[in-house]
Amino acid sequence: xxxxxxxxxxxxxxxxxxxxxxxxxxxxxxxxxxxxxxxxxxxxxxxxxxxxxxxxxxxxxxxxxxxxxxxxxxxxxxxxxxxxxxxxxxxxxxxxxxxxxxxxxxxxxxxxxxxxxxxxxxxxxxxxxxxxxxxxxxxxxxxxxxxxx
Numbered sequence: 001x002x003x004x005x006x007x008x009x010x011x012x013x014x015x016x017x018x019x020x021x022x023x024x025x026x027x028x029x030x031x032x033x034x035x036x037x038x039x040x041x042x043x044x045x046x047x048x049x050x051x052x053x054x055x056x057x058x059x060x061x062x063x064x065x066x067x068x069x070x071x072x073x074x075x076x077x078x079x080x081x082x083x084x085x086x087x088x089x090x091x092x093x094x095x096x097x098x099x100x101x102x103x104x105x106x107x108x109x110x111x112x113x114x115x116x117x118x119x120x121x122x123x124x125x126x127x128x129x130x131x132x133x134x135x136x137x138x139x140x141x142x143x144x145x146x147x148x149x
Contacts, residue, residue, distance in 0.1 A: 034097070062084070
């Protein structure tokens with residue numbers, strides 16, 4: 001029996017045929033947008049105003065080009081990328097995430113955000129207050145070392 005005959009026999013028995021329970025014109029299921037919380041350490045820095053030109057430009061950029069910088073998770077929550085996460089929601093794009101591999105999440109958040117933010121005096125004071133409220137050992141990987149404000 002030739003290969004063609006084997007394929008015909010298999011198809012006549014329904015092998016390799018489309019699933020009859022699923023309409024042929026049904027589009028593939030879209031992946032669900034992940035529901036992620038913000039890590040308290042990430043809240044050291046203020047969020048961008050959703051009506052600000054900077055945030056609206058981020059949304060448009062993600063709509064046009066996708067997400068360039070991966071969102072970083074720590075303990076399953078967003079450590080870095082809260083504004084990118086919100087922008088992805090508004091742009092209708094599923095964000096890429098990765099787990100933070102280091103041992104100093106506070107230092108990581110400071111390093112990731114201080115250079116990209118133009119904070120006014122009141123915002124700098126807020127960042128300092130948030131840091132003070134984290135408590136001793138908040139930069140370690142053990143649980144329960146940071147305080148929620």
